[in-house]
Amino acid sequence: MVSLHWGDFLAILGYFGVIIGFGLWSSCQNRGSVDGYFLARRSMNFIPVGASLFASNIGSGHFIGLAGSGAASGLGTATFELSALLVLIILGWVFLPVYIRAGVSTMPEYIKKRFGGDRIRIYLSVLSLILYIFTKISADLFSGALFIKLAIDFDLYASIGILLLIAGVFTIGGGATAVICNSTCGLPRKDYFNLVRSIDSDFPWPGMSFGLLISSVWYWCSDQVIVQRALAAKNLTHAKAGCIVAGYLKFLPLFLMVLPGMVGRILFPNEVGCSDPEECKILCGNEGGCSNIAYPKLVIELMPPGARGLMLAVMMAALMSSLTSIFNSSSAIFTMDIWRRIRPKSKDWELMIVGRLFVLVLVVVSILWIPIIQASQGSRLFDYIQAVTSYLAPPVCAIYVLAVFFKRINEQGAFWGLIIGLIVGMTRFIWQFSYEEPPCARSYLDKRPAIISKVHYLHFGIILFTITFLSAWAISLMTKPIPDKYIKRLTYFTLNDDEEPVEIKDGKGMCGNFCVGANLDEDDSEKTKEDEISVEPIQDSHLIEDYLEKKSPGRWLSRLCDVNAIIAISLSGFCIAFFNRYDF
Known part of the structure; x- marks a missing residue:
């Protein structure tokens, strides 16, 4: 066990001091307007847009989960x-022009304009x-708790308590059974150095080609946290360039x-690559495996004093930022x-109390769920996250694709498509986690149904998307x-219409004007004021035109974005081809 040096603690304190000071200064800069607070006054050029897109995606789960999955697979x-x-690139060239032309700054706002009603938003x-x-x-x-556990030898749940305490401060301030080991357990796979793998592998090529595309479109093209960063660009060309910058930065996780x-598995084969459940339980407290400790092990064991503390501080800062923003x-x-x-006449003080109590409920449920994470997907955190996403996100992706590309899709189709998708996805979700996945050494005890053990989560994502669509x-x-x-x-094909859309004004009922028998073409003046719930436009028409055209820095920069998009895709293709030259 490597104990922290005094230089590590000094680096941690210094780092947090600088970050907190900068945060206090920055919080005073963008007050006074909604655009200033949420979208940085729509004045960002492509470099901070790209960096922000990348930073919003990368978190502590990547350092633990992605490195752990790399060590295992x-x-x-x-x-x-x-x-x-x-x-x-799909975000910058397809979805962003639609969102900008619609004059929206949030994804629920787009759904409201596109379909009307409130039940899809709920x-x-x-x-x-x-x-x-x-x-x-x-x-x-x-x-985060895993990092603290390895750094100061705390119990996992005691480490979680420390994290919650720190996050709270930030938020307020701003059976023993004989083991028959499989001889392949603990050994690297034959395709360990391949990006594209067979259909019966841990990362099957159909799932990685199509199922992953579905989850990615949901995340990058419809998630508010991500799209909001791109909408902060000064114009569409800079938004596209920002997407290209973020795309280039996405090569970094491969190397970082x-x-x-994978290096951690080589340097610490007995710890990171352990296969005996009892041994793994002693080493990292998890019978399923210890691949998640690969990155923390490298930081704590190999980095010099000071640098080690700085890395721990960066990890904790990323975690605190993520937790407080989620709260x-x-x-x-x-x-x-x-x-x-539920209570339309609730006062502000009631909303504040309810909000804080709900955060406590979220935290309690999340802590109770952690043992499931430890046992899921061979104890690989990143694979677990991708699996849950594949059970819940494809219906949303399907509806956004339909909303953007097909004007025939209406509110009733979108809503009931989402409900059907949710029922199918939640059925797989509950079914999946009602069984415990045995560790490699106990694979002979796997009694899960074939639809759980044989149908890969990415393949299920394709099925779920198709059903919803x-x-x-x-x-x-x-x-x-x-x-x-x-x-x-x-929609994408009505993007250049000269006229602005007429606002959908909802009638009675959750589905508004789209209930069976409703007449969309009726005279709006016949509606009562109580029935009218319209979406207030965030931007005037001339501001949208200005954003799309008049502030364009020139056609050459737009062409440069197109060229870089082709180069970036080519580099990605080269990496895939290069790492499939050899059969290990």
């Missing part, structure tokens, strides 16, 4: 990062809270996380989108279409 893990480059709010619990809070708590994880976001979502609909399409065809005047400029 090899280079194939890097495909999760390299594939993001293509999806970032669905997305509830889904966000579910994903916060199972892929954000619990995963961040686990990864995946390869170090704030989840509190706001629950109080504003859910609680206010077809359901939403069929229901839309069987119900009344949205008149064209309501969807001008709100």
